[in-house]
Amino acid sequence: MNVEEAGHRQATQAAGTDFGELLVSFRGRLETDLMAWVEAKRLATRAELAEADELTGVLSEFLARDGKRLRPAQVYYSYRACGGDSEPVVMPVAMAVELLHTYLLVHDDIMDHAETRRGEPAVHVLFSDLHRDRGWQGDSSHFGTSVGILLGDLAESYAVELYSSSAMSEDVRADVRQCFSTMCQEVIVGQYLEMTAGYRGTLTEAELLRILQMKSGRYSVERPVQLGALLAGASGDTLDALTRYGARLGEAFQLQDDLLGMFGDVETVGKPVGEDLAEGKYTILIHSALAKLSPAGRTIVERALGNAGVREDEVREVQRLIESVGARQQVVEMIDTRLQAAEEALDEADVTGPGADFLQGLMDYLRGRER
Numbered sequence: 103m104n105v106e107e108a109g110h111r112q113a114t115q116a117a118g119t120d121f122g123e124l125l126v127s128f129r130g131r132l133e134t135d136l137m138a139w140v141e142a143k144r145l146a147t148r149a150e151l152a153e154a155d156e157l158t159g160v161l162s163e164f165l166a167r168d169g170k171r172l173r174p175a176q177v178y179y180s181y182r183a184c185g186g187d188s189e190p191v192v193m194p195v196a197m198a199v200e201l202l203h204t205y206l207l208v209h210d211d212i213m214d215h216a217e218t219r220r221g222e223p224a225v226h227v228l229f230s231d232l233h234r235d236r237g238w239q240g241d242s243s244h245f246g247t248s249v250g251i252l253l254g255d256l257a258e259s260y261a262v263e264l265y266s267s268s269a270m271s272e273d274v275r276a277d278v279r280q281c282f283s284t285m286c287q288e289v290i291v292g293q294y295l296e297m298t299a300g301y302r303g304t305l306t307e308a309e310l311l312r313i314l315q316m317k318s319g320r321y322s323v324e325r326p327v328q329l330g331a332l333l334a335g336a337s338g339d340t341l342d343a344l345t346r347y348g349a350r351l352g353e354a355f356q357l358q359d360d361l362l363g364m365f366g367d368v369e370t371v372g373k374p375v376g377e378d379l380a381e382g383k384y385t386i387l388i389h390s391a392l393a394k395l396s397p398a399g400r401t402i403v404e405r406a407l408g409n410a411g412v413r414e415d416e417v418r419e420v421q422r423l424i425e426s427v428g429a430r431q432q433v434v435e436m437i438d439t440r441l442q443a444a445e446e447a448l449d450e451a452d453v454t455g456p457g458a459d460f461l462q463g464l465m466d467y468l469r470g471r472e473r
Contacts, residue, residue: 112210114136120456120459120460120463121459121460121462121463121464121466122127122463122469123449124179124219124434124456124459124460124463125171125172125174125175125460128171128174128175128178129170129171129175131193132171132174132175132178132193132196132197132200133166133171135193135196135197136165136200136201137162137165140158140161140165140260140262141162141163141198143158143260144158144159144161144162145360149391156232157249157252157253157256158256160225160228160229160253161204161256161257164204164208164219164253165200165201165204166172167219167220167221167222168220168221169211169220169366170466171200172324173198173199173203173321173322174199174200174326174463175196175460175462176196176323176326176327176330176348176464177192177195177196177199177326177327177329177330177333178192178193178196178330179330179456179457179460180326180327180328180329180330180331180334180344180453181329181330181331181333181334181457181459182330182332182334182455182456182457182460183330183331183334183451183455183456183457183458183460183461184333184335184336184340184344184369184453184457185334185336185454186276186332186333186334186335186402186450187331188269190268190269190345191269191270191271191333192268192330192333194264194265194267194268195264195265195268195270195278195329196283197264198260198261198262198264198265198278198282199261199329199450201258201261201264202257202258202261202286203284204254204257204285205254205255205257205258205261206254206289206321207219207249208224208225208250208253208254208257209227209250209251209254210293210327211224211225211227211250211295212224212250212251212432213272213297217245225249225250225253225254226238226246226247226249226250227246228246229245229246229249229250230242230243230245230246230247230422231246231303233245233246233247233347236284236362258286265282268333270333271335273335274332274333277331277332278326278332278333280295281325281327281328281329281332282325284325285320285321285326285329288316288320288321289316289317289318290317290323290470291316291319292313292315292316292317292320292321293317294383294428295312295313296313296317296383297321299384304367305384306384307389307390309386310384310386310389310455311353311386312344313417314353314356314357314386315349315353317356318352318355318356318359319349319352319353319355319356320348320349320352321352322355322356323349323352323464324345324346324348324349324351324352325348325349327344327345327347327348327461328341328344328345328348330457331344333343336414336452337452339450339451339452340451340452340453342452343447343448343451344447344448344453344461345445346444346447347444347447347448347451347461348444348463350441350443350444350447351440351441351444351464351468353464354436354437354440354441354444354468355400357358357386357433357436357437357440357470358437358468360378360383360386360387360433361387361430361433361434361437362386363375363376363377363378363379363383363385364376364378364385364387364420364421364424364430365430367369368469375417376412376414376417376420376421379406379409379411379412379417380406380408380409380410380418381408382407382408384407386433386436387424387429387430387433388403388424390405390409390427390429390432391403391423391424391427392431394428395423395427399423399427402416402420402423403420403423403424406419406420441465441468441469444465445465448461448465453460
């Protein structure tokens with residue numbers, strides 16, 4: 103289990119709220135439509151080339167695993183909030199966003215050497231095991247990695263096909279296409295920036311915030327919300343307000359993930375505390391701590407950062423040092439500031455109905471995550 107899975111559990115537990123009910127209702131529709139579409143693609147591929155069924159079958163299985171579906175839900179409910187009411191317009195785009203997320207998760211697990219995803223073996227692990235079990239020649243691990251890349255690419259191609267099938271108005275098509283394409287490109291560039299951040303010398307807080315926005319903030323909230331608003335033909339003022347809402351909420355979400363990765367309870371977060379530290383993730387939390395620590399304290403943190411064999415007692419010492427100089431509290435305050443800005447931006451948007459309830463509830467959900 104990982105942070106995403108823990109978030110799904112928290113969202114499900116909130117099902118008694120309007121936000122929880124709206125999310126559960128949408129998730130049911132999305133999963134029914136998406137699985138039917140992917141199964142049709144699988145059958146068509148099988149009819150042409152039976153051997154490829156292993157690839158498309160694992161993609162179907164991966165999509166069936168439990169997930170929050172927050173990104174496609176934001177597309178759907180921002181569309182509804184701005185007056186949109188056509189399922190053939192919004193659902194293909196929402197499903198495309200979920201498939202884009204699938205593509206990124208599969209590749210992310212390869213880059214992070216993650217063994218599991220949503221409580222089950224990661225895609226590259228499944229194919230490594232298949233290669234080994236069949237006694238095929240060559241390196242099983244390399245085979246699994248290679249097929250995992252292919253499966254992620256397949257999910258991305260499905261996303262583009264689904265997006266293109268939307269019955270959106272020609273009046274909005276160009277803007278929606280630009281938003282969708284930009285989202286795809288930003289998250290890839292952001293991933294690269296995050297991977298290289300620790301190697302590029304001292305970065306400023308502004309530079310780290312830029313990485314945070316590119317890697318996760320825009321892709322997690324800002325762009326999905328924009329997509330829905332654009333599909334509905336929202337006014338310029340409302341689009342601007344929702345863009346600011348999504349930008350600040352996306353930043354808060356990632357900052358909170360950074361806190362959870364360092365301080366969260368393992369049962370709640372769903373991954374070992376200190377895993378981000380071992381992977382060498384140079385976050386704003388780490389940056390703030392290093393800027394404030396004594397030379398001796400900095401040495402301890404720097405020695406643990408990127409050390410795959412970091413011990414639990416070393417993680418605890420890093421936690422203590424981060425807390426002692428106020429870096430943890432600084433990030434908490436940054437989150438609160440962004441949540442307040444998101445709320446003010448949403449107040450300016452001309453949004454109504456269940457969609458508006460969902461957008462408000464999304465902020466409340468984020469406030470309720472463990473810190």
